[in-house]
Amino acid sequence: MTPLAIAMMAAICGFVWGGFLTLLARALRREGSKARGGGAGARPGG
């Protein structure tokens, strides 16, 4: 593979898979804190 293709693979896979895993980790953390009764995460009005 050419260096350009490798760089592009890292960028796209990093964005899509990295994004998914980061969001998943955040959701897991939020669910964990809600289960412990610590944070409802309520932010009306945003």
Add this chain to the structure above:
Amino acid sequence: MALKEEFGSRWGLVLATLGMAVGTGNIWRFPRIVATNGGGSFLVAWAVFLLLWSVPLMIVEFSFGKRARRGTVGAFTELAGKRYAWMGGWVALCATAIMFYYSVVAGWCLRYLAGSLGGSLGRGEPGAVWSAFTSSYQPIAFHALALGLGVTVVWFGVRGIERVAKVLIPLLLLLVVILAVRAVTLPGAERGLEFLFRPDWPKLADVQIWLQALTQNAWDTGAGWGLILSYAIYMRVREDVPLNAFLIGFGNNSVSLLAGIMVLCTVFALNPGAQQEIVGAGNEGLTFIWMPQLFAQMPAGGVFMTLFFLGLSFAALTSLISMIELATRVLIDSGLVRRRAILLVAAAGLLFGLPSALSLDFLHNQDWVWGVGLMLSGLFFALGARRFGLEKLRREVVNAEGCDLPVGRWWTFLVSVVVPVEAVALLVWWLWQARGWDPDGWLHPFRPETVGTVLLQFGVALAALLLANRWLARRAAGRREASS
């Protein structure tokens, strides 16, 4: 309105919605489109439209379902106003018309799963099995089987959908990962990765690449179809909207990327000389003609072929279930009990799927017409949200209690300006392109893929919905009053 049914957990909702989003389009369309549109350059545009089309519309759909707690017709009636019930009717009609032929497609997947288990695929002339299958009456039986499986799940309500999603979606993700790892470890697979990821920078100036990338997002994420809305009805009261929408959008595109790696590495490793022919063979040609041939050349190919068609069947069935639920929910809102509504949807699905089971031309016609119709559905969601008030929707539903990732005003801008522009651009571009497919008969209303057939079917559907608007709104309102 007090609903007895709701998802038992966030993960039930997320997995069911991910199952809706991940369908055959991720596995058989994405690899072909990326291969024929500039590889890495296409991927840049595809990633951009995940954020400019899919996620904003998913947030709209989640918030419509969560706020109205009713199907598409009831939700548009309540949020956009009684004069716009027909828009919800259009969204329901589009998704239901797709359900009619999608259960035929799911049936093909089941037939090929059975064939791969029996060891009858990948031998002899490419296409021989496919031709014999599609010219027989077998597609009707597999259409009925797929529809029967989907209806059985929906029969048990949202808890049935949740239970099935919790099993099938993790398995589907595992299968796609296994197949992708097998593909990248084949000798010569790096040529497939090079082809998939190497950017062709001048192509980024080609508007067609951007419109293809936008189309792929519109067709394979399920945003703007009304299916997310139909599941969001059963969200828990303090459930998050934006983080779930991002999670499903990124999750769906993660599967697409894995499928692209799996298919292109397999093609380039096992038959590099015929890669143009294979990726140019269309969705059915790639999946049902070439993939069995390629798996047959692989060590332990029978096992991997079975895993491939198992994954494809899971993807198709979980999407089909969401379409059945959408139609069922609209009927429930109009006053039917769930089981009677499901039986009506099943009977209609069986009957109206028959022409697609018997004729590929008919199926392609429906795929073309209602695929374009989805762009109009996306536009209607954006317009409906504007009618309700985007700032109000953002404050009162999107960023309400339970929100884990509040969205800013950028979302209201995207939904009010960018999404409508994208939808109109897609509609115009696809219809303009279709003129070139049949230069002499592009206005012919009874040919499979012409502008004329779109105009005819859209015209009849829109006229009927507009004429029935008062009735639709009254049915939705009547149900609301009866249940409150």
